[in-house]
Amino acid sequence: MMSGTPSDDRLREALARRSERAVPTAACPEPGILWDLAAGALDAAKARDAAAHAVGCAACREALRLAREAGATEAARSWGTVSGARFFSPWLAAAAAAVVVIGVGLFLMIGRPDRSQPPEFRDEPGVRIDAVGPREPVKDGGEATLAWTAVEGARYDLTLARENLEVLSVVRGLERPEYIVPASLAARLRRGERLLWQVEAVFTDGRRIRSGTFSVRFE
Amino acid sequence: MDAEPTLDYEIEYAKIRERLVRSVRHVCPAWLRDRADDIVQNALIRVLEISRTRESSNSVPSSYLWKVAYSATMDEIRRLRRRPEVSWEDAERGGPDPADPVDPAGPEADMALDELGAASEACLATLPEARRMVVGFHLLGYSAGEIAASLGWGEKSVRNLLHRGLVALRQCLTGKGFGS
Numbered sequence: 181m182m183s184g185t186p187s188d189d190r191l192r193e194a195l196a197r198r199s200e201r202a203v204p205t206a207a208c209p210e211p212g213i214l215w216d217l218a219a220g221a222l223d224a225a226k227a228r229d230a231a232a233h234a235v236g237c238a239a240c241r242e243a244l245r246l247a248r249e250a251g252a253t254e255a256a257r258s259w260g261t262v263s264g265a266r267f268f269s270p271w272l273a274a275a276a277a278a279v280v281v282i283g284v285g286l287f288l289m290i291g292r293p294d295r296s297q298p299p300e301f302r303d304e305p306g307v308r309i310d311a312v313g314p315r316e317p318v319k320d321g322g323e324a325t326l327a328w329t330a331v332e333g334a335r336y337d338l339t340l341a342r343e344n345l346e347v348l349s350v351v352r353g354l355e356r357p358e359y360i361v362p363a364s365l366a367a368r369l370r371r372g373e374r375l376l377w378q379v380e381a382v383f384t385d386g387r388r389i390r391s392g393t394f395s396v397r398f399e
Numbered sequence: 400m401d402a403e404p405t406l407d408y409e410i411e412y413a414k415i416r417e418r419l420v421r422s423v424r425h426v427c428p429a430w431l432r433d434r435a436d437d438i439v440q441n442a443l444i445r446v447l448e449i450s451r452t453r454e455s456s457n458s459v460p461s462s463y464l465w466k467v468a469y470s471a472t473m474d475e476i477r478r479l480r481r482r483p484e485v486s487w488e489d490a491e492r493g494g495p496d497p498a499d500p501v502d503p504a505g506p507e508a509d510m511a512l513d514e515l516g517a518a519s520e521a522c523l524a525t526l527p528e529a530r531r532m533v534v535g536f537h538l539l540g541y542s543a544g545e546i547a548a549s550l551g552w553g554e555k556s557v558r559n560l561l562h563r564g565l566v567a568l569r570q571c572l573t574g575k576g577f578g579s
Contacts, residue, residue, distance in 0.1 A: 185578030211473035220548035235535025249422035
């Protein structure tokens with residue numbers, strides 16, 4: 181770097197500031213195009229067109245920064261398929277609507293996710309994690325022990341979420357295939373609400389196997 | 400037993416929501432950061448509405464969900480940018496426009512940053528296209544590998560273009576009085 185010239189970080193800050201007041205124009209590519217650009221999913225000609233516009237457009241620069249922050253560049257590396265009986269369920273829509281009603285404040289209660297852990301879903305043929313318990317709804321004040329089938333040689337990361345999709349806790353590095361839900365966490369659930377939980381078996385070489393999402397009702 | 404392995408996408412939505420809120424808070428200016436929860440929540444509700452049409456799908460690529468959620472979030476941000484809203488309190492007291500965050504370093508530092516931003520944009524525009532694109536991505540925080548993947552170029556070429564581009568950019572900035 182030449183002496184006395186602004187550092188890269190200073191230039192980033194200055195350019196980001198230009199984006200603060202930027203209003204997108206009709207020439208700006210659709211967000212999906214910018215996501216694909218960040219993810220390397222466009223063919224060369226389209227990538228060139230989109231990039232040529234975006235780097236010179238303050239609004240699109242912000243969009244590209246957001247795409248990277250949100251994980252677009254990781255998408256090309258590791259993402260797979262979300263399995264499920266159905267993509268959409270009326271129950272899910274109701275839960276989502278509930279989130280709107282509940283409002284902004286609840287999100288502040290979410291545990292901080294680990295930035296170094298991009299979403300990755302890999303299947304391991306022949307290995308499956310099933311729920312073992314609890315087999316009954318948890319009675320008021322009762323103890324809930326979440327249990328699942330063991331995976332040899334793995335530790336477990338456990339994600340706990342409310343029905344409204346708010347993640348309550350992410351517990352990492354469990355050595356045994358079970359977890360006792362702390363009373364303090366259970367107390368945050370409404371009577372009759374279900375706690376969603378999902379396990380990821382983590383091997384020492386970094387491979388991960390994800391379970392389905394299970395639920396247990398707190399009565 | 401009340402354990403049903405049928406709701407993977409719910410956890411996926413929760414992860415998407417968390418990450419997008421965090422990203423919006425990190426990337427966007429203060430007046431949008433403060434609304435990150437609302438922006439992402441509104442976007443995800445729209446994604447859920449769109450997903451009704453895919454009710455019969457047995458599986459959905461997670462990358463698709465992330466892309467759709469990002470797109471909806473960007474649409475929401477663009478909508479807000481086109482129709483900036485001023486809080487009632489700000490309007491009543493004639494306070495600052497929410498698009499004008501206060502720089503704690505003071506108005507002079509504020510102005511200097513504005514001038515550097517304008518000069519950087521102008522200098523970027525003078526670079527040959529390939530260098531401009533690579534330097535532009537670099538200044539958005541993309542690594543050489545990520546730039547290479549995005550543009551479909553070799554990483555070595557990207558590094559070469561980046562080096563030359565940054566030298567030219569700084570020469571241009573020096574010519575405009577930024578640095579020696």
